[in-house]
Amino acid sequence: MAASFFITPVAMGKESVQPAIQAAKHAALRALELDDMAGEVHALLGSIRLIETADFREAEREYQRALELAPQSALVHAQHGIYGLGRAGRLEEATEEIKRAIELDPLTPLYERKGR
Numbered sequence: 001m002a003a004s005f006f007i008t009p010v011a012m013g014k015e016s017v018q019p020a021i022q023a024a025k026h027a028a029l030r031a032l033e034l035d036d037m038a039g040e041v042h043a044l045l046g047s048i049r050l051i052e053t054a055d056f057r058e059a060e061r062e063y064q065r066a067l068e069l070a071p072q073s074a075l076v077h078a079q080h081g082i083y084g085l086g087r088a089g090r091l092e093e094a095t096e097e098i099k100r101a102i103e104l105d106p107l108t109p110l111y112e113r114k115g116r
Contacts, residue, residue, distance in 0.1 A: 017051065021051055025045070025048050028048060029045075032045070037069055039065070039068070039069030039070025039076055040066065040075050042062045042063070042066035043062065043073075043075065043076045043080060045062045046060070046061075046062030046063040046080070046083070046084055047059070047079055047083040047084070049062060050084065056084075059083075060084060063084045067080065072104060074101040074104040074105035075108075077097045077101035077104065078097070081096070081098040081100075082094065082098065085097055
């Protein structure tokens, strides 16, 4: 999922938003042309939609598609929880998604687990 490498520096505040988002969007759309069944790419596209337009409804459609295609992906659950549900203010649901991501991959560096 190379497109996520474009968006990670933006999330960390180390890159200008627009060039990184456009590069990530281009890579994600190209990846979906090659394989529309790539759940993690749909999750990334949901995050990109939120950053670009703050369209929670469209982003949630992408996240739901990602969850259908990759229900065992810690990355999908983490992105949905942190970016999708968290930014929408749906904090209880966000917490459950993040817990699910941790269950699926407890050693992933995708999220920092403080207080554990």
